[in-house]
Amino acid sequence: MKDKIQETPLTETALLILLAMYKPNHGYGVMQFVEEKTKGRVVFGPGTLYGAINNLEKKKWITLHAVIEGERKKEYVITDLGKEQVKSELLRMQEVYMIGMEITKLGE
């Protein structure tokens, strides 16, 4: 498997899921986290969330943490590799943000 940091920008979907999984979280929890944090701007469709969780697990950016008995809910948690990915993405976003502020002079 690829253990290197991915250079291309992450999708908003992937980044938000990774952030929601800094604490162990299941699918429904991720949906609630994202809706709450973005104040309803981002609402994940079930197909999108399902596909993204599978892909992130395949890339080993998240890993299965526990299966809650009874409810059959799968909890995932972010891996060290996933955290590295988030950090590099935030730095990239900061760079773009700084360029944007400099050009548009929004901060002044």
Add this chain to the structure above:
Amino acid sequence: MIKKFRIFLNPIEGQEKWLNEKAAEGLRLLKVGRFFYEFEQCKNNQYQYAVDYIGNNSNAQRKKYESFLEEVGINYFEKPLNIGQFSFGKVKYRPYANKGGKLATSWGMINRELLILEKECNGKPFNIYSNAEDKIQALKERRKPHIYLFILFLLMGGYFTFAKRYMLDAAYMNSQSNSFSNSAVLSILLGVMGIITIVRMVQLSLSIKTLKEIGNIQE
């Protein structure tokens, strides 16, 4: 309980629209058959619906997806879609499916090509796929059986042209009028099915193109 009969030319968007219209009138889906829908009364706009195509999946993939839907509190109904499948007894062969989904068995993927998803209405549209990339991928999955059917029709057309040219004499000797009407009916039937397939294939391709253009700018 209210029972309704309905066939859709467009089983995804058409069915989705119809179910949401019913939900707006205060009808909640109870049971789905091949052509029949059973509803019960509920509040107007209490539920909303979306239709997903899962016909290219393997049985294990379907079960995994369904248990995920349960996890996030979405109800689902399995519904058959009859499109370009060969039946050999209880096993269907789908050459266009993804790995593991090519052979469908009656206790697995047969008659479970569509999933109707139901959730409580929150006033926002119910999208199964919420970014451009996933929407494109879903349309591509739907296009696969159409491409396969198109190729099949081309091959069949070629076969009949060939057969006509070389077996014409034999056919005329047997029963001239009968064999002509049979082949005419068959040609018309194949023609109509072929045209529907091509139209759907082009529609799906155009939708994919539009989404790709949007997807280059926004997620």
